[in-house]
Amino acid sequence: ANRMVRAAQGRGIMEFGARRAQGYDGAIYGARAAYIGGCIGTSCTIAGQKFGIPVMGTMAHSWVQMFQTEEEAFRAYARAYPENCVLLVDTYNVLKSGIPNAIKVFKEELLPRGIRPAGVRIDSGDITYLSKEARKMLDDAGFRDCKIVASNSLDEFIIRDILIQGAQIDVFGIGERLITSRSEPVFGGVYKLAAVEENNEIIPKIKVSENVAKITNPDFKRVWRFYDRESGKAIADLLTTSHETIDESKPYELFDPEHTWKRKTVRNFHARKLLTKIFDKGTCVYESPKLKDIQRYCQEQVDTLWDEVKRFKNPHKYYVDLSKRLWNIKYELLKKYV
Structure with a gap:
């Protein structure tokens, strides 16, 4: 739409x-x-x-x-x-x-x-x-x-x-x-177990596949969006473990989790947590905004994307990267099971 x-x-x-x-x-x-x-x-x-x-x-x-x-x-x-x-x-x-x-x-x-x-x-x-x-x-x-x-x-x-x-x-x-979303009627992706809790400890789990795109990202995670402070535009999204924090006062190195030689150091940025708790111990703790407010929020977030990312044909790739810590957990599990 x-x-x-x-x-x-x-x-x-x-x-x-x-x-x-x-x-x-x-x-x-x-x-x-x-x-x-x-x-x-x-x-x-x-x-x-x-x-x-x-x-x-x-x-x-x-x-x-x-x-x-x-x-x-x-x-x-x-x-x-x-x-x-x-x-x-x-x-x-x-x-x-x-x-x-x-x-x-x-x-x-x-x-x-x-x-x-x-x-x-x-x-x-x-x-x-x-x-x-x-x-x-x-x-x-x-x-x-x-x-x-x-x-x-x-x-x-x-x-x-x-x-x-x-x-x-x-x-x-x-x-x-x-x-019917005729141009993209099927949402490609997998939904798999990422972690289990044992004795109050989160144990990361992974699903391995010969299809690289279907290898899951393990652990209990946070999602961050990085914004350039000068332009207000979104730079990339980042998955981290649930306990990681982002220090905005220091440069942060982002890297492609599949092609790790692709790296970018960002400065003068703002990192915002994207996930909001909806349920806590089975109880809804979230008040849904009015639909008009959701529409307004959608437009505001689309406006933070560069025009190159919003091209209908051959858009520039918007990156979703892994933190170094999460990347290490993933590849330790891959070495264990492959």
Whole structure:
């Protein structure tokens, strides 16, 4: 979601994925995740009810098809939803009937009541070309404030490209490629035992594999994020044992845990602990922030990443390193079992 939000360059993105989601929980919690990532709202009404996410959307093609004519469908919708009238203009022909009928209904149904139209939505065809032409027609009719919403299997790459081409889009509605994470539908990784406690002592454990990426990092750990004090940008993340501390007054050497010759000494940095205790002895000791605050925190943290790291293609690698002590524990265990 955040990649799509960034591609939209300040234009709103509505989460439209409920009907494409893998199960009802995927729809509900996917809408929540999309909102945290920066979407402005969702079409999933139960997510709105449960989490307070703004619920939004437009009319369906089936609404238009139910009526004898597109104009009749638009009139009925405008009368039912005058304050939020967004008309779907691509059921038949965007430029020959959809936009002309929308303009006619806006003038005859909304303006006499002192109401301005909210927008039109284009859900098929060449979005760049159609949005440019629709913008001209709406502007010429006196509806410069009428927003154009685009949908139809969009993702961050399509959004970026059509905006580069000059598409006149104000808001995007994105469903399947957001809610199903089509570009990366499988999260690669393993979840294994890292340590056991015996007589109040933590005993590190490791899972070994011929696939280097699946060799686990042992022990009870802390996660730190290093920030450059001058720029405020994130430098790298660091895994340490649970008892280690970081002295910010001294230079700290980071190194790649797999290619140890890759090293970097950081100075003038701030190290922040990332983990927060949620449960203590089975009791919840954490108060979850409001969803809007989580969304704000997400944006703040994304802003600490360099643009090179946020590239959609071939991004610069953001490093997650091990402390020297944790690295030694890992490789002592490897020597023991390999």
